[in-house]
Amino acid sequence: MKTMLNIALPKGRLGEKVYTMFENGGFECPSIKENSRKLIFENENTGVRYFWVKPSDVSIYVERGAADIGVAGKDILLEYEPDVYELLDLGIGKCRMAVAAKNDYRDDMSKTLRVATKFSNITKNYYSSLGRDIDIIHLNGSIEIAPILGLSDVIVDIVETGTTLKENNLSVVQEIFPISARLISNKPSFKFKNDIIEKISDALALQIKNTGENK
Numbered sequence: 638m639k640t641m642l643n644i645a646l647p648k649g650r651l652g653e654k655v656y657t658m659f660e661n662g663g664f665e666c667p668s669i670k671e672n673s674r675k676l677i678f679e680n681e682n683t684g685v686r687y688f689w690v691k692p693s694d695v696s697i698y699v700e701r702g703a704a705d706i707g708v709a710g711k712d713i714l715l716e717y718e719p720d721v722y723e724l725l726d727l728g729i730g731k732c733r734m735a736v737a738a739k740n741d742y743r744d745d746m747s748k749t750l751r752v753a754t755k756f757s758n759i760t761k762n763y764y765s766s767l768g769r770d771i772d773i774i775h776l777n778g779s780i781e782i783a784p785i786l787g788l789s790d791v792i793v794d795i796v797e798t799g800t801t802l803k804e805n806n807l808s809v810v811q812e813i814f815p816i817s818a819r820l821i822s823n824k825p826s827f828k829f830k831n832d833i834i835e836k837i838s839d840a841l842a843l844q845i846k847n848t849g850e851n852k
């Protein structure tokens with residue numbers, strides 16, 4: 638039986654864009670486009686097996702070798718610090734990690750700052766680099782509500798278009814870092830399946846280059 642390359646894709650709009658890049662690079666898998674609830678798709682001819690996973694879980698599959706490669710946001714890589722290789726910046730899924738607060742927010746440096754976030758590790762590292770004492774309130778979603786209800790002073794969250802902040806009368810206080818989707822590889826897989834991983838990485842890099850030139 639042919640050895641397949643296992644690829645974890647982030648479920649959702651970003652994942653569909655990512656799959657199109659793989660497809661254009663010659664690693665198509667037509668069955669993935671059939672409308673179904675299936676999560677795993679393979680094409681023996683191209684030697685690839687794709688599976689849809691929750692975006693924040695991609696790096697877990699890749700780190701543990703259940704997937705050989707995958708695509709994860711830089712936010713996830715900085716939050717969970719998985720032991721994987723980061724091969725390529727795909728230049729899509731662009732957004733930023735930022736501190737945000739109510740429009741009329743004024744910082745009081747004499748107080749411990751209460752920060753609500755899904756990204757506790759990033760938040761801890763960021764404020765520790767500033768030498769600021771904080772109280773992290775870990776939430777799992779709808780973070781924007783926290784300062785409105787007085788649960789926190791600020792939030793650390795992803796800002797893409799800025800619409801969610803605007804519609805909730807919040808604004809960015811400080812941008813922390815830019816985010817984009819990255820191609821990642823399991824470390825042993827990179828060694829033992831190097832040929833096909835390099836081929837995929839090169840095919841994706843070529844598309845990024847061509848898109849850049851057409852801009």
Ligand code: PRP
Nearest residue numbers: 778779794795796797798799800801802
């Ligand atoms: C993300 C993020 C913001 C929103 C930002 O939320 O946490 O809420 O997108 O996008 P915008 O700047 O374009 O408005 P997500 O959809 O992942 O939901 P959740 O945080 O509530 O889980």
